[in-house]
Structures are given as structure tokens and as C-alpha cells.
Amino acid sequence: MNEFDQELKKRISHIEKILDHYLPKPEGFQKTVLKAMNTTVKAGGKRLRPMLMEETYKMFGGKEKVIEPFMAAIEMIHTYSLIHDDLPALDNDDYRRGQKTCHIVYGEDMAILAGDALLNYAFETASSAFALEDADLPKVAEAIRILARKPGIYGMIGGQAADVELEGTVLSMEQIMFIHHNKTSALIEACMMIGAVLAGASPEDVKAMEECGRKIGLAFQIQDDILDITGQEEVIGKPVGSDEKNQKTTYVSIKGLEQAGKDVERISLEAVEILRTYDTSDGYLTGLAEYLIHRTC
Amino acid sequence: MNEFDQELKKRISHIEKILDHYLPKPEGFQKTVLKAMNTTVKAGGKRLRPMLMEETYKMFGGKEKVIEPFMAAIEMIHTYSLIHDDLPALDNDDYRRGQKTCHIVYGEDMAILAGDALLNYAFETASSAFALEDADLPKVAEAIRILARKPGIYGMIGGQAADVELEGTVLSMEQIMFIHHNKTSALIEACMMIGAVLAGASPEDVKAMEECGRKIGLAFQIQDDILDITGQEEVIGKPVGSDEKNQKTTYVSIKGLEQAGKDVERISLEAVEILRTYDTSDGYLTGLAEYLIHRTC
Numbered sequence: 001m002n003e004f005d006q007e008l009k010k011r012i013s014h015i016e017k018i019l020d021h022y023l024p025k026p027e028g029f030q031k032t033v034l035k036a037m038n039t040t041v042k043a044g045g046k047r048l049r050p051m052l053m054e055e056t057y058k059m060f061g062g063k064e065k066v067i068e069p070f071m072a073a074i075e076m077i078h079t080y081s082l083i084h085d086d087l088p089a090l091d092n093d094d095y096r097r098g099q100k101t102c103h104i105v106y107g108e109d110m111a112i113l114a115g116d117a118l119l120n121y122a123f124e125t126a127s128s129a130f131a132l133e134d135a136d137l138p139k140v141a142e143a144i145r146i147l148a149r150k151p152g153i154y155g156m157i158g159g160q161a162a163d164v165e166l167e168g169t170v171l172s173m174e175q176i177m178f179i180h181h182n183k184t185s186a187l188i189e190a191c192m193m194i195g196a197v198l199a200g201a202s203p204e205d206v207k208a209m210e211e212c213g214r215k216i217g218l219a220f221q222i223q224d225d226i227l228d229i230t231g232q233e234e235v236i237g238k239p240v241g242s243d244e245k246n247q248k249t250t251y252v253s254i255k256g257l258e259q260a261g262k263d264v265e266r267i268s269l270e271a272v273e274i275l276r277t278y279d280t281s282d283g284y285l286t287g288l289a290e291y292l293i294h295r296t297c
Numbered sequence: 298m299n300e301f302d303q304e305l306k307k308r309i310s311h312i313e314k315i316l317d318h319y320l321p322k323p324e325g326f327q328k329t330v331l332k333a334m335n336t337t338v339k340a341g342g343k344r345l346r347p348m349l350m351e352e353t354y355k356m357f358g359g360k361e362k363v364i365e366p367f368m369a370a371i372e373m374i375h376t377y378s379l380i381h382d383d384l385p386a387l388d389n390d391d392y393r394r395g396q397k398t399c400h401i402v403y404g405e406d407m408a409i410l411a412g413d414a415l416l417n418y419a420f421e422t423a424s425s426a427f428a429l430e431d432a433d434l435p436k437v438a439e440a441i442r443i444l445a446r447k448p449g450i451y452g453m454i455g456g457q458a459a460d461v462e463l464e465g466t467v468l469s470m471e472q473i474m475f476i477h478h479n480k481t482s483a484l485i486e487a488c489m490m491i492g493a494v495l496a497g498a499s500p501e502d503v504k505a506m507e508e509c510g511r512k513i514g515l516a517f518q519i520q521d522d523i524l525d526i527t528g529q530e531e532v533i534g535k536p537v538g539s540d541e542k543n544q545k546t547t548y549v550s551i552k553g554l555e556q557a558g559k560d561v562e563r564i565s566l567e568a569v570e571i572l573r574t575y576d577t578s579d580g581y582l583t584g585l586a587e588y589l590i591h592r593t594c
Contacts, residue, residue, distance in 0.1 A: 033458035089405035108386035
């Protein structure tokens with residue numbers, strides 16, 4: 001295991017402790033839905049969103065606990081979106097990361113409620129930051145506003161809804177970019193912006209983090225489209241060529257594999273250049289951005 | 298039309314203007330989900346939750362616009378809960394208030410997303426209050442915390458999940474009270490507490506409003522169980538005796554119709570007594586509480 005992978009593993013375990021602390025315990029008359037919330041959040045994943053948030057926070061000099069409820073909140077939002085996406089009426093997926101999805105284990109009714117509950121609990125968790133000793137109210141308020149905007153109808157849900165609405169049609173590049181930007185980049189933008197805001201970064205720096213998050217998300221998504229064609233099924237965890245089989249217009253089907261690969265390079269270089277302006281300490285965040293984009297699975 | 302009904306009508310129309318102002322416009326690549334959000338919120342109803350919120354705010358001397366985004370937010374949360382409750386996996390209702398439900402008109406996928414989007418947009422709308430001129434940050438922060446707690450897993454969703462979990466079992470009075478308190482009272486508590494908090498009421502007064510909201514919700518819900526047995530089908534809008542047919546344990550099936558009626562009287566008197574301590578001006582809020590509880594439909 002190389003140094004970066006060791007660091008990654010250490011940070012995942014650190015984040016999972018934070019998640020465990022903030023997740024509500026499965027007890028009381030509503031214990032099944034609480035169990036569904038808990039087990040789905042704990043089902044794994046690389047915790048990239050809270051990791052990006054914390055690393056951005058540290059990069060701008062943040063040192064307090066105020067970032068932790070927001071780290072937990074963004075992972076709750078990410079998880080709720082997966083639970084609802086997997087439902088029969090949407091993607092109808094029985095498995096995710098090799099494990100049975102929430103509605104398969106707990107039933108469709110509990111999966112709908114567990115998703116609702118996680119989205120709601122994300123705001124309950126994040127707004128608990130107002131009650132922290134020495135809480136900087138204007139900063140927490142600004143972070144809450146970003147947490148409410150980016151996953152919403154002009155962010156993640158908007159991208160998801162457009163994707164559903166335009167299904168089965170031939171997409172324009174403008175439509176593909178809209179979906180990628182909202183469905184994938186919006187949460188990453190939120191992570192980096194919230195990290196910056198809570199650390200007291202200037203509005204210009206917060207804007208730069210938004211731009212950086214947008215580019216990371218876009219490069220990540222185009223790389224995903226590329227891996228759908230070139231990856232190995234057992235490595236990427238879904239059938240290779242599934243987009244092609246579904247006759248789905250993707251970035252790659254319009255631009256071609258070669259150009260798409262070049263675009264990933266260009267866009268990720270732009271993202272890394274923004275980071276290098278700030279990341280003068282251990283460079284872990286820059287490494288993380290590169291890892292995210294250049295992954296082969 | 299008596300004076301109270303005229304006042305009610307005027308206030309409903311005032312609230313609907315506020316809702317219209319805060320709802321996002323149906324445009325862009327995600328326009329269908331935006332249309333689903335809009336039409337479902339606008340589909341009608343008595344707007345009792347935002348009305349209780351505004352009247353409590355005014356009762357404690359509130360005079361600013363800060364209450365409006367919270368009024369819109371609570372109605373968005375109420376509406377999302379109806380959209381998701383009506384889904385095939387939950388209550389499977391094709392009609393509500395004589396109109397086709399969201400998933401019948403827009404499809405199940407869009408109804409799930411529209412519900413998610415409304416819940417999320419409630420927090421986006423409410424947190425816009427932080428950006429109002431002269432916003433009192435500690436008050437808005439406290440109001441956001443209540444808005445996040447009461448509809449959540451230890452409030453409305455918790456009650457709904459317990460109701461689903463315990464379906465088909467014989468309920469104890471403790472379980473019935475848990476479900477009523479969370480599923481019905483929690484949002485009403487939120488309305489009255491937020492109204493009080495934003496108007497600058499003391500913690501003791503906020504607590505009194507929570508207690509009052511709990512009683513109003515409870516009396517409202519027992520009255521609902523009574524109407525299920527004694528009401529007229531075309532007036533209450535659902536088949537009379539549906540609880541009995543479903544062999545559902547209710548407050549009435551345990552306590553009997555007569556005692557349940559007496560309990561509604563007692564609990565609502567307690568609620569009104571709390572209000573009379575404060576409501577020394579036009580008495581509209583006290584009238585509204587009485588109207589809510591003593592309705593015959």
C-alpha cells in the first residue's frame with residue numbers, strides 16, 4: 001500500500017467515527033427506519049464528500065469541531081439520494097457495492113421514509129452547529145444556506161430530475177453538461193464551499209472552491225462515462241457498456257473516447273491548478289483530487 | 298358566512314400569495330418536477346400550519362417579513378409528506394381532496410423527486426431568512442433548528458414510520474399517543490414555536506406554545522378518529538368507518554366514542570387556556586384553535 005492509500009484509509013476510518021457519532025441510534029417505536037438509516041450510511045463507500053469538505057476546511061486553516069456536523073450531514077444527503085435512486089420507480093437497483101439495497105432489505109415503504117429521514121436529519125445535524133460553544137453564527141448560517149441550495153432543485157435533485165425527464169431522448173451537449181453539473185458536481189461544490197466558509201475564507205476563495213468542485217465533479221463524471229466503456233466489470237462494479245446498451249447519450253458518445261480522455265486531463269489540470277494556489281502544506285487535497293479523477297474504478 | 302369564516306378566507310388568500318412568491322417557477326430542464334412541486338402545494342387545503350405560525354408570531358408582537366419564508370417552508374414540508382404518504386408503497390391513494398395525487402399525474406418517479414425537492418427547498422427557503430436586511434441571526438438560527446427537528450425522525454417522520462411499522466398489530470395507548478404526538482402534533486408544535494421564537498418570546502413562552510401545539514394536534518387527531526365513525530362520507534372526504542374496516546386500533550376503539558369526545562373537550566380547553574394567557578388582542582388565534590378542534594369535517 002502506498003503512502004496516499006494509507007492516508008486515505010486513515011481518513012476514511014476517522015470520518016466513519018464522526019458518522020457513527022452523529023447518526024441517531026436505532027431504538028423506540030420507529031427503530032426499523034432508524035436501523036435502515038444507520039445501516040445504509042454505514043454500508044461503505046470512500047467518504048469522499050466529507051473528506052473533501054474536511055480537507056478544504058483544513059487547507060483554509062480551520063481547526064474546530066464545527067466542520068464535523070456538516071461532514072456527517074453531507075454524507076447523509078449523499079446516502080439518501082442513493083436510497084431513493086435505487087427505488088423500483090427510479091433506477092430499480094437490487095444491489096449497490098455488492099450489498100442489497102435499502103428497499104430490498106427493509107421494504108419500499110421504509111426505504112422512502114429512511115431517505116426522507118436522512119435528508120431531514122442532515123439539516124438537524126448541521127444546524128446543531130449553531131449550539132456549539134463559540135459558534136460563529138454568520139459562518140454557520142452561510143454554510144447551512146449552501147447545504148440547502150446545492151443538493152436541491154437547482155442542484156443535485158434538479159440534475160436527477162432532468163436526467164429522468166430526458167430519459168430516452170437524444171441529449172444535447174448542453175443537456176449532458178446540465179445533468180453532470182447538477183447531479184454530480186453540486187454536492188462536491190457544496191463540500192468545498194462549506195469547508196472554505198467555515199474556515200473563514202474570503203468570498204473570492206469560496207467562489208474559487210466552487211469552481212474547483214465543479215471541475216472535479218465534471219472530470220469525475222466524464223471519467224465514469226469512459227470507464228463504462230473501457231473498464232472491467234468486476235472492478236467498476238456495474239456491467240461494462242451499460243450506457244451503450246441503454247442507448248444513452250453520454251459525453252463520450254458525442255465527443256468520442258479520445259477527446260473525452262483529453263478533456264478529463266484538461267479539466268482536472270484546471271482543478272488542480274486552482275488547488276495549488278492554496279494547498280501549500282502537505283498537498284493531500286491536491287492528491288485526493290487527482291486520485292478521484294484518475295481512478296481506474 | 299360568519300365573521301370567523303370571512304377572516305379565515307382572507308387569511309388563506311394572504312398565505313397563498315406568500316406561497317406563490319416563494320415557490321420556484323417551473324422552467325429549465327427540470328421543469329416537470331418543478332411543476333409537480335408547484336401544483337401540489339397549490340392544490341388547496343386550509344393552510345392551517347402557516348396560519349397558526351403567523352398568528353402566533355403576531356400574538357407575541359412580531360411585525361416583520363422574517364416569518365414569511367418559514368410559513369412557506371412549513372407548508373412545503375406538509376405537502377412533501379402528503380406526496381410521499383400517497384405513494385403506492387405507502388397509503389397508495391389515487392385521490393386527495395377530490396384531485397388526482399402527485400404520482401398519478403406525474404408518475405411515481407417524479408412524485409418521489411418532487412417530495413424530496415419540497416423537503417429540501419423548505420430549508421433553502423427558510424435559510425434565505427438569514428440574508429434578510431436586519432436579520433436577527435440567533436432567532437433565525439433557533440427557528441431553523443426547530444424546523445429541522447419537529448418534522449424529522451424524532452417528530453413527524455418518526456410518527457409516520459412507527460405507524461407503518463406497527464401496522465396490523467393491536468396498538469397500546471402508549472403507541473397510539475406516540476404516533477399522534479409525532480405524526481400530527483409535531484408540525485403544529487413547530488409552527489407555534491417558530492412563531493414565538495421569531496417574535497422574540499422567552500424560552501418559557503416558547504415551551505408553552507410547544508405544549509399548546511401538542512394539545513391542539515392531539516385533540517385534532519382524536520376528533521379525526523371520531524369523525525371517521527360519525528362523519529358523513531361526502532363531508533370528511535374519505536370513506537366513513539375506514540379505520541374500523543381496516544381493524545385499526547384507534548384512540549376511539551380503546552376509550553369508546555363517549556370518553557373520546559370528552560377527552561377532545563378537555564384537551565382543547567387546556568390548549569385554549571394556554572392561549573388565553575397571551576391572546577389579549579383580537580382573539581383570532583384562540584378562535585382558530587377552537588375551529589380546528591371542533592370542526593365537523
